Amino acid sequence: MSSTRSARKARTARALWIFPVPALVLYLFLFAYPTLQAVQYALTDWDGYSATFNNVGLGNFTRIATDDDLFLNAAENNLKLTVTVVLAQTALALGLALYLVRTTRTTTLLRALFFLPTILSSVSVAFIWRFVYDADGGLLNSALRAVGLDSMQSIYLGDPDKAILWLALTQVWFHAGQMMVVFVAGLQTIPRELYEAAEIDGAGRWARFRHITWPLVAPATGIVVAYTTVQSFKAFDLVLGLGGNPPSPALDILSTRVYTTFSNNQFGYAAAQSLVFMALIALLTWLQRRALRRT
Template identity: 85%
Template sequence: MSSTRSARSRRAWRALWWFPVPALALYLFFFAYPSVQAVQYALTDWDGYSAEYRSVGLDNFSEIATADDVFANAVGNNLKLTVTVVLAQTALALLLALYLVRTTKGSTLLRALFFLPTVLSSVSVAFVWRFVYDPDGGLFNSALRAVGLDSLQSVYLGDPDNAVFWLALTQVWFHAGQMMVVYIAGLQAIPAELYEAAHLDGAGRWARFRHITWPLVAPATGIVLAYTTIQSFKAFDLVLGLGGNPPGPALDILSTRVYTTFSNNEFGYAAAQSLVFMVMIALLTWVQRRALRRAA
């Protein structure tokens, strides 16, 4: 009897090994293999159509690093966008979570309202905000004219120096509610006894936040920072919706730059750009995690 059970158990364990196979196959086919191909194409001058192409070694990466001013402009725009969005969105999401962490009817309604933009498509958000930013009949300039503040009117997305910051405002409005939910989950996991003990010891609000809330909400902050950084680098459809295809130099970021290069039939060069793009995201995420550990 025991030998029969043992045989069944062994067969069951052998069967369990087959469960990851479909997921592993999809991963290898749709991610690992294309990644290896991207490295291969990055070392060539392939145009995406020709059957033949030649190897150029590291020339594509050399050009990106030393001679491609358009790519350098996209990197600068993306860094401005990322820093602005990460700081503003993280602070706003945490602030909203601190005020709405208690579950009441009012807080539940406000959570839903703040989370609502997240369920909208990027294209619809972009077109709504194009109306808001319209310098002639847009919401912002119309409101400023209505209250007599005509001197504060702007061309918004048409301003080459500040267009990327108006893009950042749209991005923060779009996803702050989503990050708020992450923070609320992190705050609700903190034991209430810690706050009660700190209150009895005479700790004020700032002291409780600094020594209890901030360290214990660090895992949620890590998720928010990583996700927000990736969002900022992948704001492709939002940029195209706001700035057109292709966007102007003031709104061109790395994802749109790589897309435009592919569209120009420079597949080898675009593959090299995409690899640089990937390395930048990984590096920034790693730096964030290191900084977060030290701050906590």
């Protein structure tokens, strides 16, 4: 009897190895193989359609680091966008979650309203805010004129110094409600007894937040920060919808820069840019995780 049971367990264990195979095949076919091909093309000057090409070694990467002002400008814009969105969106989402953490009819309705922009497509959001930012008949300038604040009108996305900040505002409006839901879920796992004990000990609202809420909501914060970082680097369709194709240098980010390079039939160079792009995301996410762990 025991030998039969052992044999059955062995067959079951072997069968369990079959289940990861489809996912592994998809991963190898859709990610690992294209990544290896990108590494191969990054070392060439392939134009995307010719049957022959030249190996240039690390020449593409040297060009990115020393002789590509457009790529460096896009990287600078992307870092500004990421830092602004991560700080603003995390703070806003956490503030909304703290206000709406208790489940009532009112808070449920407000959560739904704040989450609503997330279900819209990026292109829809881009065209909505393009109308809002329009310098001639846009919503913001029209509202400012209506209340007599003509001096505060702006060209918004046409301002090379502030265009990336207006893009960040759009991104925060788009995804803050989504991140709020993550924080609400994290806050609802904190035992209420901790707050009651802190109140009995005389801890104020700020002390309760600092010593109870913030440490225990750290896992949710890690998710929000990492996801927001990736969103900021992948705001491709949002940028094209707001700034056109190709976008102005003030709105150009790494994803649109790589796309433009591909469009110009510089596949080898675009592959090198893509690898640098991926490495930057990985490095920044790793640094954020280390910082959050220390905090």
